[in-house]
Amino acid sequence: MDVTKILKDSYHVMAKDLLELKRNRMSLAALFLMPLLFLVMFGFIFPTGTTQQHMPMGLVNLDQGQGSNEFIAQLEVMNKNTSFMDFQSYSSVDDAKTAINKGRIYGVFIIPPGFSENITNGKSADFTVYIDNSNPQSAMQIQQVLSTTVSGMNNMKAEANVVQLGSETNQPVNPQTMIFPYIPNVQTTIPGETNYFNFLAPGLMIMIVMMSVMTGIPEAISKEKEMGTFDGMLSAPISQLSVIIGKTAALCTRGFIQCIIILAIAIFLFGVTIQGNILLAFFMLLLGIFSFIGIGIMAISMSGDQASGTMIVNLLMFPMMFLGGIFYPIQQMPWFMQAISQVIPLTYAADAMRKIMLLNAGIGDVMTQILILVAFGVVTMTIAVPLFRKSMTR
Amino acid sequence: MTKNAIEIHKLTKKFGNFTAVDNLSLNVKEGEIFGFLGPNGAGKSTTIRVLCTLAQPTSGYAKIAGFDLVKESDRVRENIGLVAEKMIMYDRLTAAENLRFFGKLYDIPKQKLEGRIDELLELVDMQKWKDTQISKFSTGMKQRINVIRALLPEPKILFMDEPTLGLDPQTTFSIRDIIRDINKSGVTVILTTHAMSEAEALSDRVAIIDHGKIAALDTPENLKKLVSSSDNTVFGIKITNLTSELIEKIDALDCVTTLAQQDHHNLKISANGTNAMDRIIDTIRQEGGSIASITNSTESTLEDVFLAVTGKQMRDEASEKASPAHHGHGNAPKARVR
C-alpha cells in the first residue's frame, strides 16, 4: 500500500475523530478545563518565589539591659521595611514554647541574660533562635529572613565600629570596602524577575500533551473496538498504520489546543515571559508525542480492553510526571531517582522545552535531547506497531 | 461452470485452547445466497470475522473472490462488504457523515460517493434522515444505514451476521428484499441467522454448523427431506393438562428426537421408529395426560432439521436467556448492541 493512500486514510480517520470530539460537549469541556485546573492548582500550591510575610515570631528578653533593648529596636526597624515578621513578647522561654506548640508563633528569639554585658565587654553577643521545623517550608523561610536580617544588623554594627576606629586613629576609611571587599554582581539568564511558573509552564505543556495522548490512545482504540466500529475500518482496504496515525494526529490536535490554553494562562495570569521560538517549541511537543506514543500503543495492544489499558498507562504515567523534572528540578532528587529519570523520555522533552522557551535555545542547543527522543520513539514504535497489528486480528 | 466466490479449506480458529472454528471446508458459489445456521457459540461469527480478515486463522486457508485471505488481505478487503453483529456506526455523526467516512476509506471519488450515498439512502427510504445524528435513530433505522454502509463500495461479496436481529417485521422484510435485490445484481451473500424461516426463504444453500464443524450442508429442500424421510415422524399434539413433568417423561423416550413446546398446550414432536407414535401416546395416557388433538405435520421445517442435527442441548446456557420453548429454539430475542 502506498504512502499517499496511508496518509490520506490517516487524515480521514483524524477528521472523523475530531468531528466526534466536536459533537461531544463533555469531552470538549474537559479539554479546556484540564489545563486550567492544572495550572491554577499548581499555581497556588507551590511556592511562587515571594517570601511569606507577617510570620508570627516570639521575643523573650531575659537580659533587659541597654544592649538588648538596642538590639530589639534595631530588629524592629529592619523588619519594618519588609514586614516579614510580626513580633510578640513573652516573659519566659516556656511560655514561648507553649505558644509554638499551639501553633501561634513559628519561632522565638531568646536573648539570654548577660547579652548587654557581653557587648560592652567586647565579647560576642550570642542569642538563640528557636524554630518550629515541623513545617519545613516556613522554617526555611524564617531561617532565610533571619540570616538576612541578622547579617544586615551585623553589617550596620560593623560599619559603625569601623568608622569609630578610623576616626580614633585618624585614618580616612571606607567601611564598605573594609567589611565587604568582595562584591558579586549577579546576572541571570532570564532578564527580569522570574517565578516558579517560568520553570513549570514548559514542562507542564509537554506533560499535558503526554497525558492527553497516552490516556487518549487506549481510550480511543478500545472504545471503537468495543463498539464494533473498528471492524468497519479494518474490513476496509486501509492500513492499520493509518488508524494509528489518524488517531494520534487527532489526539495531537487536542494536545496542541491544550498547550495554547496553558501558554495563554501562563502568560496572562501568571506573568510568564516567553523568550524562545514558539515554532520550535511546538516542534518539540510533536517530537515529545512521538517519543511516548509507542508506550501507549503497547499498553493497549497488550491489555485488550479499555479499563486495563488505561490502568497500565496510568501506572506508567505517574512516575513519569514526578520524575520527569516537571515540578522539581531533577538535580535536587536523590541519585537513584535521578537514574530513573534518565530513562524517561519526558525528562528530555521537558528539559528541551524549558531551554527553548526560557533560554531561547536554538535547535542546535537541544540536539542531544532531540536525538534521544527520536531514538526513544523509534524503539518503542518498532515494538508497538507489530504488537498492535497482532492484537487487532486476534 | 460457475466460479467459487469463496473457497475455504480446513480453516481452523482457536482462542487459546478453545477451538471456535474446527477444520472447516466449504465453497460458496458466485451469485449464491449462503446461509449459516447454528446454535449460539457455534462459531458462525468467528468464521465471518476470519473471512473478513478481522481475525487471523490459526491454520488452513481461504480464498475470497480469488484472493488469498492472509497473503492478499488488502485485495480481499476491496471486494467485501460487512454487516457485523454489532452495528458499525458512530453515534455522534449523522447518517451522511458515517457513510462519507467509510466511503472515503474505499477511495471512492467524491462526486461518485455523494451520488452513491443518495442512491442508497433512497433504496432504504431514509433520505429524510440524511443529516440526522445516528443517536436519534431507532434500531430499525440504524440497521438500514448499517446495511447500506456495507453496500457503499459495491462489494462482490457481502457478509451479513444476523442482519435482522431485533428488527420489527416491516424492517425485517425490507432488509430481506434488499438482500434479494443485491443478490440479483450479482452479489454473493453470506448470511447468518437464527430465524429459520429467513434462512429458508433467502438461502440457496444452508450450512448448519455446530462446535465449529459443519453438521449439514445442502439446499433447504434437501435438508428437509433428510429429516422427513426414513422412519421419522413429525407431529403436533395438544394436551389440555400439560405439565413440565409430562414433557420430561416424553422427552426421556428414546424414540423422541426433538421436542418443542409451542405454548401452554401444544407440543411439536419429531420421533424415530415405526411404533414411535404409539409409544408416545401410551406414555401420555399413563401419566394421566388428556390428548385433545393430534396434527400430523406433512412436512418438516428447517427448524426440525436444525434440532435434529445439532441435538437438544442448549448452548452457553449462562449467557443466553432460554426461549419459552422447552428446548432452545436458538432464536431467543437478544438485544442488539448499540
Ligand SMILES: Nc1ncnc2c1ncn2[C@@H]1O[C@H](COP(=O)(O)OP(=O)(O)OP(=O)(O)O)[C@@H](O)[C@H]1O
Ligand atoms: N475473541 C474471542 N476470544 C475468546 N473466545 C472467543 C472470542 N470470540 C469468540 N469466542 C468464542 O468462540 C465461540 C464461537 O463464537 P461465535 O461468536 O463465533 O459464535 P456464533 O456462532 O456467532 O454465536 P451466536 O449465535 O451467539 O452469535 C464462542 O464460544 C465464543 O465464546
Ligand SMILES: [Mg+2]
Ligand atoms: Mg454470532
